[in-house]
Amino acid sequence: MFVYNKDVVLEEFDNGPSRKVLAYSENIMTCEVHFETGTVAAMHNHPHEQLTYVVSGKFEFTVGENTQIVTAGDAIYKEPNVMHGATCLEKGILIDNFTPMRKDFV
Template identity: 30%
Template sequence: MNDNNFLSSGMVDPVEMLPGVHRRTMVTTDDMMLVEITLDKGAVVPMHRHANHQVGYVISGEIELTIDGVVRVCKPGDSYAMPGNVDHRALAVTDCLVIDIFAPPREDYR
């Protein structure tokens, strides 16, 4: 273990993915990646899919997720899972902060 195994969000500049949606790619291993995502109220991540498995946890706010046709509003303390190649989208009901983990890591998020 060395200092490269630790990272503070203040050390990572946010990247705007879409209007009102920003990510900070945090720690990454060969097998997985942890990403901090902030969404402004009303921001939308349109329906999409990727080969990576994705799990997430809502830190703050409310986010409406559609996963494989099922719609749920997730609140702080809620978690979710998206198998690879499953259609999903997100709508920020309020300003929100979520943590997503991707396996394997998303090359486009490095």
């Protein structure tokens, strides 16, 4: 299956990042997440494994007890049920991959 980014609607949320749900199946999902400087993804957890790739921008990520600054080209792994969150320090885009897919996103 092919998913063309230009055909996917960017979902905007109050005081949070905007998201495009791209390709997915029951087992895996890819999302593109847009952040403005200062946007916070509040600390949360979920039963999904998550890999995040930083396309652009600068972010302060907390995963569990570890807080790091990441920029374009960096990646972050989040184990299931581990608390994590981020603050956007410079406007940017992340690619989030989840397994299994996030049913709450569709």
